[in-house]
Amino acid sequence: MIPSDKGADMPDTEDLKRSTPSNPENGLSQTLRLVLQELNLFYSRDVSGLCLLYDLLHSPWLQALLKVYDSLQEFKGKKLLPATSRAQALSHEALLRAHDTVAQRDFEPLLPPLPDNIPEGEEAMRIVCLVKNQQPLGATIKRHEMTGDLLVARVIRGGLAERSGLLYAGDKLVEVNGVAVEGLDPEQVIHILAMSRGTIMFKVVPVSDPPGNSQKMVYVRAMTEYWPQEDPTIPCTEAGLPFQKGDILQVVDQTDALWWQARKISDPGTCAGLIPSSHLLTRKRREFWWPQPYQPHTHLKSPTYKEEFVGYGQKFFIAGFRRSMRLCRRKSLLPALGPGRGPRAPYEEVVRHQRRPSDTHRLIVLVGPSGVGVNELRRQLIEVNPDRFQSAVPHTTRSKKSYEVDGREYHYVSKEAFESLVCSHRMLEYGEYKGHFYGTSMDAVQAVLNEGKICVMDLEPQGIQVARTHELKPYVIFIKPSNLSSMKQSRKNAKIITDYFVDMKFKDEDLQEMEELAQKMETQFGQFFDHVIVNDILQDACAHLVSAVQKAQEEPQWVPATWVSSETGS
Ligand SMILES: Nc1ncnc2c1ncn2[C@@H]1O[C@H](COP(=O)(O)OP(=O)(O)OP(=O)(O)O)[C@@H](O)[C@H]1O
Numbered sequence: 001m002i003p004s005d006k007g008a009d010m011p012d013t014e015d016l017k018r019s020t021p022s023n024p025e026n027g028l029s030q031t032l033r034l035v036l037q038e039l040n041l042f043y044s045r046d047v048s049g050l051c052l053l054y055d056l057l058h059s060p061w062l063q064a065l066l067k068v069y070d071s072l073q074e075f076k077g078k079k080l081l082p083a084t085s086r087a088q089a090l091s092h093e094a095l096l097r098a099h100d101t102v103a104q105r106d107f108e109p110l111l112p113p114l115p116d117n118i119p120e121g122e123e124a125m126r127i128v129c130l131v132k133n134q135q136p137l138g139a140t141i142k143r144h145e146m147t148g149d150l151l152v153a154r155v156i157r158g159g160l161a162e163r164s165g166l167l168y169a170g171d172k173l174v175e176v177n178g179v180a181v182e183g184l185d186p187e188q189v190i191h192i193l194a195m196s197r198g199t200i201m202f203k204v205v206p207v208s209d210p211p212g213n214s215q216k217m218v219y220v221r222a223m224t225e226y227w228p229q230e231d232p233t234i235p236c237t238e239a240g241l242p243f244q245k246g247d248i249l250q251v252v253d254q255t256d257a258l259w260w261q262a263r264k265i266s267d268p269g270t271c272a273g274l275i276p277s278s279h280l281l282t283r284k285r286r287e288f289w290w291p292q293p294y295q296p297h298t299h300l301k302s303p304t305y306k307e308e309f310v311g312y313g314q315k316f317f318i319a320g321f322r323r324s325m326r327l328c329r330r331k332s333l334l335p336a337l338g339p340g341r342g343p344r345a346p347y348e349e350v351v352r353h354q355r356r357p358s359d360t361h362r363l364i365v366l367v368g369p370s371g372v373g374v375n376e377l378r379r380q381l382i383e384v385n386p387d388r389f390q391s392a393v394p395h396t397t398r399s400k401k402s403y404e405v406d407g408r409e410y411h412y413v414s415k416e417a418f419e420s421l422v423c424s425h426r427m428l429e430y431g432e433y434k435g436h437f438y439g440t441s442m443d444a445v446q447a448v449l450n451e452g453k454i455c456v457m458d459l460e461p462q463g464i465q466v467a468r469t470h471e472l473k474p475y476v477i478f479i480k481p482s483n484l485s486s487m488k489q490s491r492k493n494a495k496i497i498t499d500y501f502v503d504m505k506f507k508d509e510d511l512q513e514m515e516e517l518a519q520k521m522e523t524q525f526g527q528f529f530d531h532v533i534v535n536d537i538l539q540d541a542c543a544h545l546v547s548a549v550q551k552a553q554e555e556p557q558w559v560p561a562t563w564v565s566s567e568t569g570s
Helices: 013-018 026-044 051-060 060-076 086-103 160-164 186-195 279-291 322-328 374-384 415-423 444-452 461-467 484-490 510-529 538-554 559-568
Strands: 126-131 140-142 150-155 174-177 199-205 220-223 250-251 259-264 274-277 347-353 364-367 428-434 436-439 454-457 475-481 531-535 557-560
Touching: 026 060, 051 060, 140 186, 150 160, 174 186, 199 220, 199 454, 220 557, 250 347, 250 364, 347 559, 364 374, 364 461, 374 454, 415 436, 415 484, 428 444, 428 461, 436 444, 436 557, 454 538, 461 510, 461 538, 475 510, 484 510, 531 538, 557 559
Parallel strands: 364 454, 364 475, 475 531
Antiparallel strands: 126 199, 140 150, 150 174, 174 199, 220 250, 220 347, 250 259, 259 274, 347 557, 428 436
């Protein structure tokens, strides 16, 4: 292993520039230096503002800077061309030469040619000098099981070793900084490297067939978390890349069947790190890390209350807010995800996808612990623009009441018809309440989308996976409670919906339970959340929701690759 290292001082390029008198930029850099010196003087002098301004406006460096500015302005609109055709030809040639030099990796310093009189059987050596700067060398070493040789085990993408183009996986280490490594342990070599400052010299026997660079770049969403520090099997802990559920990773190397190299898209310029391959992580999860299945709401008392419309007195009818539907959702019959079900693959391949204006909108799914305000926010969103946002009309097997309209409050269907929807996997979620079934079908959602509207629904988290289809392309927003003291303040007048009391106020233990449930949901389902909104001040949360929904529809987003490939394939 070659651990990270700090401390090598690179020469200051500015200083190098200054020391060349013929440099045409000397005038400018000289002026800039004067500016700094003079400003420094002003800073430390006790002067009145007027004197300072007078001095400043008359100072030669300011005049010089203004001239520079004028010249730049003059050239800003012009296309710069070489003055003569000969200069033009020369500039083309210089450009091509620079291109070839980079393409052929024809870098300095040039090493002396190998002597002619190398004895028969002597292995050809490569001498590699690397200047350590503030980043890891980016390579790992191992001992060959049969020969006992010390080999470069892997070269990490984006690291110093890889960028030098001089060290390859499989190269045999002979010397490090003049010390012969034969017979040393990898740890001893690491120690030599850790102690070195500035230039490090490796003498290696090059691998006969260096690996090519034809890796396809793949992006994946992490469906689980990974902490290299807690994994005793990782070949090099320092080279490990920790990640959390939902992180998007750019996998840059999959040559090794067990350990891939990846970087987070949130840190694009960084050196890659080691992550377990999909196969290896699946095995590890099965062995150690599978979390306890999520238990949905268990605290509800036995139903004693009459079904009642919970409409908050809105000015127009919005489907999908009825108490029975909401209460039965908590007892959703969708099985909780757990071993044997749910997402087995630890990584999901994703692509950046931009919805075309002619496509139907993405389904907006709101998820959150009971009482956090999912329905309040959904209702507010729809009220903001009912022509744009709409809920799906749920199905029920209970009979229609006299004041209800089929297809408005519910689609009223027989038990057989309901069961047939369930069996044909057309129900996004369903549950039983007081002996009747309630649920939301994919077709009800599709009907809203087909009207050109944005369908907004709330789901229990174990239903998210059912909704994740390429037709609906759900964008999942997790509504999260803020901290306990803020919640106590903001929920002073809020009412919980239960099946045993109407208009019950939140007690401290309700808020506590909400927080715990939110944590559980995030731990187990965080990989599915495209966005998180903390519902503290209602107005702010609502504004946040409007902007998140807008972005989900109009800006490129990471979506499962299968959603897009099934589109292009059809
Ligand atoms: N940010 C907020 N500030 C104050 N009160 C809020 C806020 N958000 C929601 N509420 C209130 O909290 C109560 C519960 O909200 P809501 O009914 O939307 O919960 P829910 O998440 O849909 O829960 P359930 O799924 O159990 O119905 C309501 O009285 C609602 O008006």
